[in-house]
Amino acid sequence: MAPVRTTGAVVVAAAISISMALLSHFPVSGKTNLPLSKQLKKKKRRKSRNGLIDAIGNTPLIRINSLSEATGCEILGKCEFLNPGGSVKDRVAVKIIEEALESGDLVQGGVVTEGSAGSTAISLATVAPAYGCKCHVVIPDDVAIEKSQILEALGASVERVRPVSITHRDHYVNIARRRALEANEVASNNKKDDQMDGKSLKQINGYLTVENCEGSSLLNNCRGGFFADQFENLANFRAHYEGTGPEILEQTGGNLDAFVAAAGTGGTVAGVSRFLQENKPNIKCFLIDPPGSGLFNKVTRGVMYTSEEAEGRRLKNPFDTVTEGIGINRLTQNFMMAKLDGAFRGTDIEAVEMSRFLLKNDGLFLGSSSAMNCVGAMRVAQSIGPGHTIVTILCDSGMRHLSKFYNDEYLSQHGLTPKATGLEFLGMQ
Helix, strand or coil: CCCCCCCHHHHHHHHHHHHHHHHHHCCCCCCCCCCHHHHHHHHHCCCCCCHHHHCCCCCCEEECHHHHHHHCCEEEEEEHHHCCCCECHHHHHHHHHHHHHHHCCCCCCCEEEEECCCHHHHHHHHHHHHHCCEEEEEEECCCCHHHHHHHHHCCCEEEEECCCCCCCCCCHHHHHHHHHHHHHHHHHHHHCCCCCCCCCCCCECCECCCCCCCCCHHHCCCCCEEECCCCCCCHHHHHHHHHHHHHHHHHCCCCCCEEEECCCCCHHHHHHHHHHHHHCCCCEEEEEECCCCCHHHHHHHCCCCCHHHCCCCCCCCCCCCCCCCCCCCCCCCCHHHCCCCEEEECCHHHHHHHHHHHHHHHCCCECHHHHHHHHHHHHHHHHHCCCCEEEEEECEEHHHCCCCCCCHHHHHHCCCCCCCCCCHHHCCC
16 A cells, blocks of 8 residues: 655644644643633733723833843843833823823813923823823924924924023923913913913912913913923822832732832832832832933932033033933932932943844844843842842833934944944843
């Protein structure tokens, strides 16, 4: 009898059938005995969320496999880039707007103004319409151009201004504050049939101005303005103290040794660190600080100082770094709420190399601040040794960093071309 011949298609089909049969009778991960079909049905039963706002927060906490295996620690990243607006700042935007509406400082039909390097502005522009509000953003003209493009696509009005010191009246934050006050003037004029007596001008966050608004059409025909003030508004801190921190503690089951993150406004590192240490004092919390920022010295030496800002060398404009949205040379109300055990320095090249390493080894496409946070997680792991669990924040993805952080020509011009094949840029093989 001639041997029976089987085609490749028959073999593949048979293999698939056998695999599916096995999967239907044996657990997939060891954590459940449910057949695969029932597991899928169970996942589909997840309760739907009520609108955009309800989709913010409760982000996944994932194991960063390559970094965990390299250090012998469990290095976990909180995937804040999965928020609807694409970053951790969605939490802050919701908290700021909700508290302002509750207090009456903002009303439906009003305009929220903010000075932002990008992510907070995008989050405000994303969530403001869900509350019936508008958004006006003042942004430094040296940030990645795609951030302005996203803001305009979201319907926000955008002012791009040159970067100057925070003490300058035309710093982007100070302009944003004025725009809120100007919107209040416009609303007051409209309410009084264009007659202004100068006595009912509303104060925003303690500041008062009588300047006229002729800059943005969005500030006209609105019901007043509110300056979000992400740097000093403690709603920022509360968003993470009440949300991000508790989520991390729950997702780790309390089995957490350290937390690390960079600071811009300081809200994330302050809210999370304070919550964690108040509930589990043995958890160590650290700062990772980029070039030009004074926070590393403030945490480690008690004095705000950077070598770039030594007397006689202080720059007129802020120190330039490729990492956007983190690092600062002043103490904010939010940062002062932090409970930190120490700090580490990070460099631009470390952040760039880390972003490429994670993309290649984990498929994680992260923004500059997220990459710097992962540098921080590695520094903590090197400091406390193997066998520990470390959490950091994956603030945003690389999608809004294409023109600078992921632009080969830009990086080459600044001497930041990535060359590492592994983790040697952190002193590891």
